[in-house]
Amino acid sequence: MTNTPLLELKNLTTVFPTRRGLVRAVADVSLSLAQGELLGIVGESGCGKSVTMLSILRLISTPGRIAAGQALFQGRDLLKLSDGAMRQIRGKDIAMVFQDPLSTLNPAFPVGEQIRESLRIHHIAQNHFAREKERVIELMSEVGISSPTDRFHEYPHQFSGGMQQRALIAIALACEPKILLADEPTTSLDVTIQAQIMDLMRRINEARGTAIVLVTHNLDLAAEFCQRIAVMYAGRLVEIGTTDQVIETPQHPYTRGLLTCIPRISAQRTRIEPIPGNVPDLANVPPGCAFAERCSEMQPICQNDLIPFFEIAPGHLVRCLRHSSATPD
Amino acid sequence: MKAIKILERVLTTIPIMFGVAIIVFFFIRLTPGDPVDIMLGRSAAASQREIEQLRHQFHLDEPLHVQLGYFLGDALRGNLGYSYIRNKPVVDLLVERLPATIEMTIGALLISLIIALPIGILSAVRQNSLLDRLSMAGAFLGISMPGFWLGIVLILFFAVYLQILPAQGRISYDVELQEVTGLYVLDSLLTGNLPALKDSLLHLLLPSITLGAGVAAIIARVLRSSMLEVLRSDYVKLARAKGATEWDVVMKHALRNALIPTVTVVGLQVGVLLGGNMIVETVFSWPGLGRLVVDAIFNRDFPLIQGAVMIYAITFVLTNLVVDILYTYLNPKITL
Amino acid sequence: MTAHAPTRVARGWDYSFRIRLRLWWRALAELGYELWQRPVVLLGGIVVAAFILAAVFAAQITIHDPTRGTLLLRFEPPAWEAEGNWKYPLGTDDQGRDLLTRIIYGTRVSLAVGLLSVAISVIVGTALGAFAGYYRGWLDEILSRFADLLLAFPFLIFAIGVMAFLGPGFVNLVMALAFKGWVEFFRLVRGEVLGERTKEYVDGARVAGQSNLAIIVSEILPNVIQSVFVLGTLRLGYMIIMEASLSFLGLGIQPPTPAWGSMVASGRDYLLVAWWVSTFPGLAILLLVVAINIFGEGLRDILDPRLKIE
Numbered sequence: 001m002t003n004t005p006l007l008e009l010k011n012l013t014t015v016f017p018t019r020r021g022l023v024r025a026v027a028d029v030s031l032s033l034a035q036g037e038l039l040g041i042v043g044e045s046g047c048g049k050s051v052t053m054l055s056i057l058r059l060i061s062t063p064g065r066i067a068a069g070q071a072l073f074q075g076r077d078l079l080k081l082s083d084g085a086m087r088q089i090r091g092k093d094i095a096m097v098f099q100d101p102l103s104t105l106n107p108a109f110p111v112g113e114q115i116r117e118s119l120r121i122h123h124i125a126q127n128h129f130a131r132e133k134e135r136v137i138e139l140m141s142e143v144g145i146s147s148p149t150d151r152f153h154e155y156p157h158q159f160s161g162g163m164q165q166r167a168l169i170a171i172a173l174a175c176e177p178k179i180l181l182a183d184e185p186t187t188s189l190d191v192t193i194q195a196q197i198m199d200l201m202r203r204i205n206e207a208r209g210t211a212i213v214l215v216t217h218n219l220d221l222a223a224e225f226c227q228r229i230a231v232m233y234a235g236r237l238v239e240i241g242t243t244d245q246v247i248e249t250p251q252h253p254y255t256r257g258l259l260t261c262i263p264r265i266s267a268q269r270t271r272i273e274p275i276p277g278n279v280p281d282l283a284n285v286p287p288g289c290a291f292a293e294r295c296s297e298m299q300p301i302c303q304n305d306l307i308p309f310f311e312i313a314p315g316h317l318v319r320c321l322r323h324s325s326a327t328p329d
Numbered sequence: 330m331k332a333i334k335i336l337e338r339v340l341t342t343i344p345i346m347f348g349v350a351i352i353v354f355f356f357i358r359l360t361p362g363d364p365v366d367i368m369l370g371r372s373a374a375a376s377q378r379e380i381e382q383l384r385h386q387f388h389l390d391e392p393l394h395v396q397l398g399y400f401l402g403d404a405l406r407g408n409l410g411y412s413y414i415r416n417k418p419v420v421d422l423l424v425e426r427l428p429a430t431i432e433m434t435i436g437a438l439l440i441s442l443i444i445a446l447p448i449g450i451l452s453a454v455r456q457n458s459l460l461d462r463l464s465m466a467g468a469f470l471g472i473s474m475p476g477f478w479l480g481i482v483l484i485l486f487f488a489v490y491l492q493i494l495p496a497q498g499r500i501s502y503d504v505e506l507q508e509v510t511g512l513y514v515l516d517s518l519l520t521g522n523l524p525a526l527k528d529s530l531l532h533l534l535l536p537s538i539t540l541g542a543g544v545a546a547i548i549a550r551v552l553r554s555s556m557l558e559v560l561r562s563d564y565v566k567l568a569r570a571k572g573a574t575e576w577d578v579v580m581k582h583a584l585r586n587a588l589i590p591t592v593t594v595v596g597l598q599v600g601v602l603l604g605g606n607m608i609v610e611t612v613f614s615w616p617g618l619g620r621l622v623v624d625a626i627f628n629r630d631f632p633l634i635q636g637a638v639m640i641y642a643i644t645f646v647l648t649n650l651v652v653d654i655l656y657t658y659l660n661p662k663i664t665l
Numbered sequence: 666m667t668a669h670a671p672t673r674v675a676r677g678w679d680y681s682f683r684i685r686l687r688l689w690w691r692a693l694a695e696l697g698y699e700l701w702q703r704p705v706v707l708l709g710g711i712v713v714a715a716f717i718l719a720a721v722f723a724a725q726i727t728i729h730d731p732t733r734g735t736l737l738l739r740f741e742p743p744a745w746e747a748e749g750n751w752k753y754p755l756g757t758d759d760q761g762r763d764l765l766t767r768i769i770y771g772t773r774v775s776l777a778v779g780l781l782s783v784a785i786s787v788i789v790g791t792a793l794g795a796f797a798g799y800y801r802g803w804l805d806e807i808l809s810r811f812a813d814l815l816l817a818f819p820f821l822i823f824a825i826g827v828m829a830f831l832g833p834g835f836v837n838l839v840m841a842l843a844f845k846g847w848v849e850f851f852r853l854v855r856g857e858v859l860g861e862r863t864k865e866y867v868d869g870a871r872v873a874g875q876s877n878l879a880i881i882v883s884e885i886l887p888n889v890i891q892s893v894f895v896l897g898t899l900r901l902g903y904m905i906i907m908e909a910s911l912s913f914l915g916l917g918i919q920p921p922t923p924a925w926g927s928m929v930a931s932g933r934d935y936l937l938v939a940w941w942v943s944t945f946p947g948l949a950i951l952l953l954v955v956a957i958n959i960f961g962e963g964l965r966d967i968l969d970p971r972l973k974i975e
Contacts, residue, residue, distance in 0.1 A: 059569055061561070091572035098563055098570075106564040108585040108661065121572050155661040171571065356830070473954040475906050477913045478929055478947030485940050496936070604821030608910055612933065623914055626829040634829065641822060 004075065005032035006211055007056070007094075007179055012069035014048075014055045021283035025051040025064070027235040033179065036209040038202075040222030040243075042258070043232035046279065049215045050099070052232075053181045057090055073179075092122045095172035099184040101164035105156035111167045112136050112152030118174035139170040143200060162193035166200070173204065180204070180212045186221070198225055219258050223247045228315075231255045234280055234290035240309075241316035251318040253295045289319070297322065335654055342646045347401075349642040354400050357631045358393060387411075409639065410632035414625075419636035422621065427640070428511025429499055430617035433609065434602050436537030441545035441598075448545075449552025449591075453560060454579055464549065471546025476605050480539035480612035487535060495532050497614035504528045540609045544598045551594045555587040562586075589660050596652030603641055685887075699967040706963025712956035720772040727763075729753075731770040732921040734762030740939040756941045759931060764941065767923040768949050774912075774924040775953065778835070779905040782842035783897050789843070790850025791893055795881050797851070798858030809855070812848045820845055824907055828916040838917050842904050853896055857889040891968045898961035902954040909950050925950050 014026040026048045033039050041049045054060055056071050058078065071078040073093065078086065098104040106114060115136045118124075125131040133152065140148030143166040156164060165185060172180055182201065186194040202225065205212055216222050222229050222243075229246040231239040231254065239252040250256045257275040277294035280286060288303040289295070295302070302321055310323040384390045387410075388399050403410065409419040448468075452461035488496035499513055500506060506525040509516045514533065517525035559565065560583050568582040607619035614620075618637060625633040657663050700707050719726065738761035744751045755764040797805040815823070827841035861867060862885065870880045911917035912926030920927055925946040932942030 054566075057570055059566060061566075087572045087574065089572070090570055096567075096570045098567060100563060104563040104567050106568070106582055106586070108582075108589075108659065110661075117568075117573070118571050121577075157662050168567075171567070469958065470951075470955065473902060473906075473951060473958050475909050475913075475926070475929075475947060475950050475954075477910060477926070478943070478950060481929060481933060481936065481943045481947065484936060485944065489936055489940065600819030600822070604819045604825065607821070607825060607914065611914060611930075622825075623916075626825070626916065638826070645817075645819075 005072075006035045006037075006074065007033040008070075008072040009052075009056070010070040010072065012052065012055055012071060013067045014051050014060055014064060015067045016064040018283055020281070023282045024067075024235050024285065025282060026055055027285070029069070029232075029235075029237055031230055031237065031240070033211055033213060035178070035211060036205065037211045037228065038205060038214065038226045039212070040214045040216065040226035040229040041232055042216060042219050042222050042229055044217055044279065046282075047232045048235040048282075049232050050183050053096060053183050053213065053215055056181065057094060057096060058086055059090075088122075091118050091172075091177070092175045093177055094179045094181065095175070095177040096181040097165075097168050097172050097183065097185045100188050101161060101168050102156065102188075104168055105159075105164055107156055110153045110155055111159060112140070112148075112154075114156075115139060115167065115170050115174055118171050122175045124175055135174075136170075139174055140167070143167070143170045143173070144196070145170070161189055162196065165189060165193075165197055169197070169200065169204075173210075176208060176210075178211060180210050181215070182212055183215045184217070185214070187216070187218075194221075201225075219247075231258070234285055235282060236290060236319070238291065238320070239316075239318045241313070241318075245313060245316040249313075249316075251312055251316070251323060252291075252320050253297055254291045257294075289321070338650060338653060342650060345646055346643065349646075350401060350404055350639060351397065353635055353638045353642075354397055355393075357635050358396065404639070409636035412625075412630055412633045414628045414630045415633070419632050422633060423618065423636050423640055425511075426616065426618045426621045429615060430606055430610070430619060432499075432512045432514060432533065433536050433540060433615060433617060434599075434606060436533045437540035437544065437602055437605075437609075438595075438599070439541075440537045441541035441548060442595075444541070444545040445548035445552060449549045450556060450579065450584065452549070453553045453556030453587075456557060461553075465553070468546040468549045471542050472550075474543070476539055476543055477608045477612050479542055480535070480609055483535045483539060484612070494535055496535075499532050499615065500525065500529050501532075536609050536613045536615055539612065540602060540605050543605070544595075544602060547598060548591060548595060552587060552591045555590045556583060559583045559587045585659065589656070592652060592655055592659060596648055599648040600645055603644060696967060700963070703963055703967075706960055706967075709956045709959030709963060712952065713960055716772050716953050716956070717776060719769050720776050723769045723773060727766040727769050729763035729766040731762065731766050731923050734758070734760040736761050740935070740942075742939070743941050755945045756939070758928070758942045759935055759939070764928075764945055767928060768925070768946055771923040771925045771928060771946060771949065772953070774835075774918050774922065775905045775908060775950070778838055778842070778908040778918075779901050781839045782846055782904050782908075783901050785839065785843035786846030786900070787850050787893060787897050790847035790852075791854045791886070791889075793847070794851040794854030795858050795886060795889075798855040799862055799877065799881050799885070805855070808851065812851050815845055815848045816852075818845070820903075820907060821910060824911060825914070825916060828911055833916050833919050835918060838908060838911060841911075842907055846900065846904065849896060849900065850893060853892055854889055857892060858885055861885050861888055895961065895965045895968050898957065898964055902957040902961065905950065905954055905957070 009029055009031045012026055012029045013024060016023040016025055029048075029052055031039075031041075041052065043049050051060070051064075055066050056078065058066070060066060066079055069079070073089065078089065081089070105111065112133070116132050119132045119135055120127055125135055137148045137152060140151065145151055145163055145166050151159075151163075156167070159167060165188075169185075180201070185201070186197050189197065198221070201212055201214075204210055214222060214225055219229075223246075226243055228240070228242050230237050231246065231252065233254050239246060239250070239255045246255060247259070250259055254275070275294055280290055280293065286292070286303060288301075288305055289298075289307050292298045292302040299321065307319045307321055309317040309319050311317050312323050381390075388396050391399075400410075407420055409423070411417070412419055412422055415422060448464045452458075452464045455461055484496045487494040495501065504525050506513060506517055506522055506529070507520050509519050513529035514526065517523070517529055560579075562583075564586075565578060565583050568578045573582070603619075606617060607623050609615065610617045610619040611623060618640065622634065622637045624630075625637065700710065723731075734757060738753075738757050739759055741753045741757040741761075742749045743756045744754045746756075749756070753763050753765070755768070758764055758767070793808055797808045823845050824841045827844060828837060831837040831841060858881075867880060867884060870884050875884070908917055909924070909926035909929075912924040913930045915927070915930065917926060918924035920931065928946035929943045932939065932944075932946070935942055
């Protein structure tokens with residue numbers, strides 16, 4: 001791994017104006033991704049993980065907008081690029097795999113055609129149809145779509161859910177991107193298919209050195225797949241560390257809450273304990289720690305000011321005042 | 330494979346046409362009023378013998394089911410009877426008038442598509458912009474406006490006040506045109522007759538706008554709302570994530586899907602256009618089928634009404650067929 | 666679309682009449698508030714109300730005879746034209762009758778035909794729709810097939826056809842329009858009832874021993890009435906255009922009764938000499954229908970945004 005990260009988010013903030021007020025869906029997120037790294041972003045739905053991914057690609061639809069921060073890709077700030085230059089990056093350098101494969105594939109075009117489009121947009125095969133088609137069929141068999149020559153002309157609704165997700169991955173891989181943003185890639189799939197897809201992504205990472213950001217609500221899945229994990233809550237990162245650090249020695253009460261929520265077959269039958277309370281209204285996040293209201297270890301001071309990150313071990317950052325003895329990052 | 334399916338679908342329209350013919354037949358025979366009285370008009374001086382003769386000639390003295398047999402047999406041979414009033418075979422009258430109506434309907438459909446497609450797309454892409462608000466206000470007026478009045482206002486402005494467009498008819502009296510198909514614009518193209526082309530296009534303009542305005546308004550509204558829905562979809566997001574240009578995102582990925590509900594609406598509007606023809610042909614003294622039907626209704630010329638209803642039914646069935654076929658090309662999930 | 670969903674009225678079988686009344690009252694007050702928030706919609710409503718008043722008090726607010734004129738005074742131009750006369754603000758027609766007077770009287774025809782045909786459509790469509798949706802079975806099957814068949818016909822062609830056989834006239838006109846108009850209410854109510862009949866409150870009423878008819882009338886219908894009202898308003902403008910179109914063709918209201926459609930038709934022969942004879946009656950149609958549609962679409966946005974897809 002080189003020293004300069006492949007992708008670095010600095011204080012990224014994305015807001016959506018709503019009738020109730022300004023929703024800060026992504027608040028002050030700083031994160032880095034190294035070449036070939038497997039990074040997990042974990043949090044419950046609505047915590048801003050997907051919006052973070054879309055912000056990197058500048059795909060936030062109006063009236064939402066990226067209000068502040070930087071997204072440095074190989075040192076270049078994506079947020080400052082022209083629309084044309086940004087399009088050069090989308091799909092080519094940074095590709096995305098979306099959550100719901102059926103609604104993400106265009107129902108009106110054959111699957112093969114949709115994979116080919118990625119090649120054509122970025123002139124991968126010199127816009128030469130036969131060469132493009134050949135490459136598409138290669139890609140389809142690489143992601144495990146059987147008899148790709150026949151399936152080239154089939155439409156999304158003729159594919160099973162797992163095959164649709166493989167097709168989506170093929171679309172994302174078409175231009176051999178350096179980063180793959182995978183937004184809940186397996187949520188809508190069966191458990192067995194889930195394992196196959198995760199396996200496929202791991203192989204891609206090993207074979208091509210593609211860095212993968214896995215966005216999921218499933219901490220277990222992230223723990224199994226990723227080298228580092230970032231935990232998000234109410235638009236903010238609350239804890240970042242290597243998978244071992246986060247899973248074995250979770251420091252933020254929210255992370256611990258997430259871990260006790262996961263049913264385990266291996267250990268003795270322990271009670272699944274839901275975290276009490278609800279996620280705060282994102283238009284009206286209280287000052288201080290957003291999790292404070294639900295936290296069993298809350299102290300009055302927690303609700304005063306924004307909590308900074310504390311580095312409690314090399315590379316293990318946590319936004320919790322219980323660690324105020326450590327040096328603020 | 331697709332061709333066989335389409336052929337099958339075409340064949341299923343035949344029983345429908347038979348059903349329509351039978352319904353039309355009974356509808357008309359069961360209406361009060363003796364056709365012979367109408368034929369002879371109010372000059373009631375006709376002798377009993379003449380009446381009997383006419384009754385026999387039109388098979389009116391036979392039982393109803395025999396009459397139906399004659400009617401269907403004749404219809405199959407392309408004989409829809411004889412107009413009571415105009416003393417001409419109904420088929421001849423219809424064939425004579427049909428091209429004018431087809432020409433105006435095509436003109437109206439083209440104009441409404443030319444207006445509605447860009448407006449529907451642009452106002453969805455630039456939702457809430459000035460263009461969107463103006464277009465939707467215009468579309469609102471379009472659906473609230475009676476077509477005949479729009480035609481009259483257009484005549485007043487362009488023909489009476491500005492005097493740049495003709496107010497009635499299909500072609501000026503002093504322009505000569507050799508008829509080939511009966512569609513004047515097409516005929517003047519085929520015969521390379523430029524003055525006639527210009528003249529017939531000018532005549533076609535106001536009627537087509539009048540007939541097309543309401544349809545354009547509806548198409549624009551439907552296209553806009555389905556574009557708005559499609560533009561929010563995941564696959565549009567994916568197209569952007571691939572790096573596709575905005576043009577491709579809108580014109581390829583979004584439009585292709587937004588057209589599916591729009592095509593259904595356009596198909597339904599063809600029926601509306603057929604009704605509108607009667608009005609617009611009256612306003613512009615356009616010698617088409619609609620005007621013929623309205624006259625036939627006034628004169629209670631039942632064979633002619635019967636024939637016209639058949640033509641409308643055929644048009645309607647054919648339109649549905651075209652829409653269905655178009656649909657399978659747009660929407661891969663649907664097979665005929 | 667709306668700021669908040671309006672209160673759904675009278676849901677639940679144990680509501681007493683008094684509570685229902687209060688709920689209705691609250692819904693009405695909410696509707697008033699929402700209307701106040703939308704000045705354009707309110708303006709549409711005011712224009713419609715003005716037309717209704719003009720129709721009711723036509724005899725009181727006009728000074729000329731609507732059907733008899735003086736030929737000497739034919740084609741007087743509107744008052745603001747060079748030769749105009751304020752006695753005839755919008756000019757006179759080919760028989761020397763005051764155009765404004767005839768337009769005001771014409772409001773009666775348009776509103777009467779429109780309201781009556783919509784009212785009949787609503788009553789027939791709602792009743793049949795409720796029964797078909799509630800009882801299902803062969804009744805539903807037959808009615809739905811028939812409705813589909815009617816729906817396949819373009820409205821104007823159908824109305825022209827019916828008028829061709831019935832002959833012109835006020836009653837026939839209303840019948841022709843209602844004969845096709847009920848279908849949409851049938852489909853709306855049937856669909857709603859199909860959805861409502863399996864809900865708990867209907868089961869509750871059944872358990873409590875209410876008869877089927879009582880359940881339909883007092884439990885289910887109050888919940889679909891808002892949608893019916895919205896659709897009725899939206900269809901009113903269309904019916905008025907249909908009436909005017911038929912009268913324009915000479916198949917509707919016959920002269921000398923002033924109807925906007927036939928007034929436009931009579932002015933068509935004099936476009937070169939008297940532009941106003943056709944223009945103003947048509948403008949009246951446009952104004953009334955725009956007002957009704959603005960009001961109707963506003964009501965829809967407030968009461969029933971689901972109806973948005975046409």
